[in-house]
Amino acid sequence: MSEGVSTQPQAVPDGAHTPANVIVGVAGGIAAYKACHLIRNFTERGDSVRVIPTENALRFVGAATFEALSGNPVDTGVFTRVDEVQHVRLGQEADLIVVAPATADLIARVATGRADDLLTSTILVATCPVVLAPAMHTEMWRNPATRANVATLRERGITVLEPAHGRLTGKDSGPGRLPEPDVIAELARTVAATGPFERTLEGKRVLISAGGTQENIDPVRFIGNRSSGKQGFALGDIAAQRGAAVTIVAGNTDELEPPAGAEVVRVRSTRDLEREMNERAADADVIIMAAAVADFRPESEAGTKLKKGTSDDALSTIHLVENPDVLKGLVAKRDAGETDATIIGFAAETDHELEHGRAKLARKGADMLMVNSVSGGGVFGQDRNRGWLLAAGGGEEEIPDGTKHEVAVRIWDAVERLSR
Structure with a gap:
């Protein structure tokens, strides 16, 4: 057992998370080792976790590891602890x-x-939400038999997540990689809170901007903001799980795991973001401007680091010029017939929020x-919102x-109602 790994549910702040009884199933694939991190994610949130591996899963990770991480016994068959009728x-x-x-x-x-x-x-007995996170080679994921099985499960209300794209076993790369454990846990908790993901955006092309932009003062300094991009990436996660083809134009978001597929x-400045959004707007069905763009930039960028305390202290006065209004520009493209996209913007306000909004x-x-x-300090960099x-027609919905x-689920529900 690794040092620092919690083996028992931990207390969490009031209102942050209601502890749950979570079953983590583990099937026999090379990605079984990632289940250890998934278990830890749940136990550290205060959940009670019971791990149920298949016999083949134990060829990759031993029962002792799962027992140590969860603090509960591990069984694979229905003929152990028969007196408890475990599977029921x-x-x-x-x-x-x-x-x-x-x-x-x-x-x-x-x-x-x-x-x-x-x-x-x-799983056959359960009436709670069930989430399956696939991991297999690309050919197996795309095989008609697997596609039919996935469609059947989704029709029955079981959530089958979209796999990540990336390096698989050996030299292969493509769709079929297990999403990162923290992503699986967050999506699973979302399913538990809001219901199974339905494929309501199948065939739609979604363009999202996310994160904060940065405007260089000199090679080491910039003007920016506290946006982490978490809300924009969450919107991308939900859109991808609902079947959309997702493109994210991302500012300062390097620490975030991209949505599946x-x-x-990657961009840095507001003008970079404007260029990339404009290039892709014509192909989009929905555009969401979730990025917190810098409204102003230095009139000129110094080629070398500016020195303070000198006779010519350029840092004491920085002349700013206004950046382009990316959202307004996208609306202008739509009004000119250059895109048919539904366009959603974001507004971060500190006072009189509805009035300013x-x-x-x-x-x-x-x-x-x-x-x-x-x-x-709310919202920016936080996990909650x-x-x-x-709505342009006068509607108002509290989130x-x-x-x-x-x-993100609530926003997409509203966007889909608007687009019908």
């Missing part, structure tokens, strides 16, 4: 079941209603505006406090 009790008591990795074989067995080990039997275009919506001409209150959705993924 575990399925009935679970608040959430997450299987990671879910191999092609496991997906096939669940799709056909098999109950030939403790994991599949428990999303194209991420309505004025901004009218000024920008977007279809909808998400208004956040950022007073007191809240605010109001304002209650939730994780940024939960807020």
